[in-house]
Amino acid sequence: MSYERNAVGIDVSNGRSTVSVLRPFGEVVLLPFEVKHTTEELSALADKLTAINGETRVVMEHTGRYYESIEKVLHEKGLFVSSVNPLLIKQYGNNSLRNVKTDKADSMKIARYALDNWADLRDYTPMDKIRYDLKTLHRQFNLASKQKTATNNNLVSLTEQVFPGIRKIFESPVRRDGTQKWVDFIFTFWHADCVRKHSLKAFTERYQKWCKRHGYNFNAVKAEEVYAHAKTVVVLIPKDSITKTIVQEAARQLTSISRSVETYRAEMNRLASMLPEYEVVMKMYGAGESTGPQLMAEIGDVTRFERKQSLVAFAGVDPVPKDSGDKTSRSNKSSKRGSPYLRKTLFIVMSTILQNMPEDEPVYQFLDKKRAEGKPYYVYMTAGANKFLRRYYAKVMEYLKEKEKAETDSTQ
Numbered sequence: 001m002s003y004e005r006n007a008v009g010i011d012v013s014n015g016r017s018t019v020s021v022l023r024p025f026g027e028v029v030l031l032p033f034e035v036k037h038t039t040e041e042l043s044a045l046a047d048k049l050t051a052i053n054g055e056t057r058v059v060m061e062h063t064g065r066y067y068e069s070i071e072k073v074l075h076e077k078g079l080f081v082s083s084v085n086p087l088l089i090k091q092y093g094n095n096s097l098r099n100v101k102t103d104k105a106d107s108m109k110i111a112r113y114a115l116d117n118w119a120d121l122r123d124y125t126p127m128d129k130i131r132y133d134l135k136t137l138h139r140q141f142n143l144a145s146k147q148k149t150a151t152n153n154n155l156v157s158l159t160e161q162v163f164p165g166i167r168k169i170f171e172s173p174v175r176r177d178g179t180q181k182w183v184d185f186i187f188t189f190w191h192a193d194c195v196r197k198h199s200l201k202a203f204t205e206r207y208q209k210w211c212k213r214h215g216y217n218f219n220a221v222k223a224e225e226v227y228a229h230a231k232t233v234v235v236l237i238p239k240d241s242i243t244k245t246i247v248q249e250a251a252r253q254l255t256s257i258s259r260s261v262e263t264y265r266a267e268m269n270r271l272a273s274m275l276p277e278y279e280v281v282m283k284m285y286g287a288g289e290s291t292g293p294q295l296m297a298e299i300g301d302v303t304r305f306e307r308k309q310s311l312v313a314f315a316g317v318d319p320v321p322k323d324s325g326d327k328t329s330r331s332n333k334s335s336k337r338g339s340p341y342l343r344k345t346l347f348i349v350m351s352t353i354l355q356n357m358p359e360d361e362p363v364y365q366f367l368d369k370k371r372a373e374g375k376p377y378y379v380y381m382t383a384g385a386n387k388f389l390r391r392y393y394a395k396v397m398e399y400l401k402e403k404e405k406a407e408t409d410s411t412q
Contacts, residue, residue, distance in 0.1 A: 004023060004053060004054025004055065005023060005024060005054060005055055005057075005115065005118060006021055006022075006023060006029055006049075006052050006054050006055065006056040006057070007021070007022050007023070007057060007059065007111040007112070007114035007115045007118070008020070008021050008049055008056060008057065008058040008059065008111060008114070009021075009022070009059055009060075009106075009107045009108060009109065009110030009111030009112070009113070009114060010058060010059070010060040010067075010070065010107060010110065011060075011061075011103045011104075011106040011107040011110060012060050012061060012063060012066045012067045012070065013066065013103065014066055015036065015037055015066075016034055016035065016036050016037060017034070017035050017037065017060075017066075017070060017107075018032050018033070018034055018035075018103035018104055018106070018107040019032065019033055019034075019035055019045065019107060020032045020104070020107040020108045020110075020111045021049070021052065021056075021111065022108065022111040022112060022114075022115060023054075023115075024115055029052060030048075030052075032103070032104035032107050032108065034103075037066070037069055037070065039073075042069070042070060042073040042074070043073065043077070045073075045074070046073060046074050046077035046079060047077070049074070049079060050077060050078065050079065055080075056079060056080065057080040057081075057082065057114055057118065057121055058074055058079055058080065058081045058082065059082050059083075059084060059110050059111070059113065059114040059121065060081075060082075060083055060084075060110065061083065061084060061085070061086040061089055061110070062083035062084065062085070062086070063086055067083055071083055071124050075124050080121075080123050080124075081123065081124040082114075082121040082122055082123060082124060083124065084113075084121075088113070089106075089109065089110055089113055092109065092112075092113045092116075093109060093112060093113070122304070125301065125304060130271055130274050130275060131275070131296075131297075131300055131301065133271055134268060134271045134272060134275075134293065134296065134297040135297045135298065135300070137264055137267055137268050137271065137297070138268060138293070138294055138297035138298065138341065139341070140264055141261065141264040141265065141268060141294075142341060142344075144257055144260045144261045144264060145261055147257050148254070148257045148258055148261050151250070151253050151254045151257050152254055154250055154254075155183065155186070155247075155250045155251055155253075155254050158246060158247050158250050159186055159247070161235065161236040161237045162190060162191045162192065162235055162236075162237050162239075162243060162247055163186060163189070163190075163191060163192045163195075163230070163233065163235070164192075164233045164234070164235070165229060165233060166182065166185070166186065166192075166226070166229065166230075166233075167182045167186075169182075169222075169225060169226060169229060170182035170185055174258060174262065175262075176262055176266065177259060177262065178255060178256075178258035178259030178260070178261065178262040178263070179214070179255055179258070179259075180255075180258065181214075181216060183251050183254055183255055183258075184214050184216075184251075184255075185210075186247065186251055187247075187248050187251040187252065187255075188210055190243070190244055190247040190248055190251075191235065191237075191239040191243060191244070191247070192230045192233050192235050193235070193239040194239070195226060195227060195230035196227070196230040196231050200223075200224065200227050203223065203226075203227050204220060204223040204224075204227075207222075207223045207226070208223070265289075265290055265293075268290075268293040268294070268297065269289055269290075269292075269293050271293070272292065272293035272296050272297070275296055276400060276403060277296065277302065277396045277399065277400065278292075278296070279399075280395050280396055280399040281295060281296055281392070281395075281396065284388075284391070284392065284395065285353060285358055285361045285363065285364075286349035286350070286352045286353045286363070286388070287349065288352070291345055291348055291349050291352070294341075294345040295342070295345055295346075295349075295392070298339050298341050298342035298345060299311065299314075299342065299392070302392075302393060302396045302397060302400075303397070303400065305393065307393075308389070308390045308393035308394065311389050311390075311392070311393045312386055312389050312390065313338065314338045314339065314342075315338040315339060315342045315343060315346065315385070315389055316338030316339065316340075316342075316343055317338070317343060317346065317382050317385045317386045317389065318386065319386075343385070346385035346388060346389070347381055347385065349385075349388060350363075350367065350381050350384045350385055350388070351381075353367065353384070354367060362387070362391070363384055363387055363388050363391065366383070366384060366387050367380055367381075367383075367384040370383050370384070
């Protein structure tokens with residue numbers, strides 16, 4: 001049996017990749033060659049690498065989504081596949097004044113990195129379908145949420161021109177079907193004149209029918225409040241067919257994208273509930289029906305992290321020390337090298353904790369302490385996210401170990 005080490009470096013691009021194979025001391029097994037991301041060529045690549053004598057490990061950067069098809073095919077063929085942070089490759093071996101940047105050079109550099117970090121490489125564990133779908137859903141949820149914010153701001157701006165202040169009278173949460181009372185109202189009563197050009201009695205009767213049609217509780221006092229408000233506002237746009245089209249289309253667009261957001265939210269929660277850590281994650285303060293699944297979507301399988309510091313670094317909320325000589329930094333910036341989606345979710349969780357102020361919650365106590373010390377907002381929010389992730393790792397790992405032990409005991 002041979003113990004030759006074959007390091008395969010793959011520089012991934014859109015639709016194609018460049019592959020190099022090296023052995024220790026600079027021995028070139030295969031010169032750089034190009035492979036297209038087709039089933040036929042990737043399968044042929046797997047067969048070629050499998051045929052090489054010795055132990056073979058494949059390394060590539062996890063850039064975008066391009067690497068995933070290669071990772072999947074090679075893993076299914078029985079090869080050791082490891083995807084690493086592009087930053088590690090970028091910082092590796094920068095001991096030359098020449099800046100050579102080609103696909104061939106990059107693939108060779110990745111192969112050399114694999115040889116020098118052979119023992120630390122982690123074999124690819126394919127994300128099961130639930131986790132993969134959950135992460136994809138979360139990305140779509142984020143995109144839809146941004147679109148919803150822009151569409152909401154647009155309708156608010158239009159509403160302030162045709163019926164100023166009416167939105168504040170109907171402050172109510174978004175329903176599970178994506179509808180919201182003030183949006184439904186402005187779609188029907190799209191101008192203040194739609195209310196004040198009629199008598200209070202006529203409007204009240206129409207408002208009652210509207211409430212019944214949309215499933216809202218009718219309140220005569222609310223009808224009087226709306227009518228009185230309509231009588232006092234100053235509108236900037238006249239009541240005509242053009243205004244009606246603009247306002248109603250804006251309301252229709254907001255309802256549509258809001259429905260998509262709520263559909264994604266519900267589906268994410270359904271998928272997350274099928275994961276083993278769902279129960280323990282949802283018990284953590286700040287991990288609600290929306291944020292809990294988002295955390296699980298971005299963190300993925302927590303067991304792939306060797307220690308809690310690895311998870312913190314993955315999220316990019318770890319401080320970067322900058323000490324030199326006699327100079328010691330009093331406050332270090334976070335690395336921001338991890339998932340921006342995860343950091344965004346963590347900040348939402350921190351905001352929830354601060355808003356509710358749970359006195360017995362360790363993360364809140366930590367946040368409050370940092371805030372009392374006069375730390376800037378971003379500093380104590382990042383520090384709180386760091387502590388939250390450490391607790392997340394500890395709780396989930398403990399839960400999974402206990403669950404595995406219980407399952408083992410039950411089979412014996």
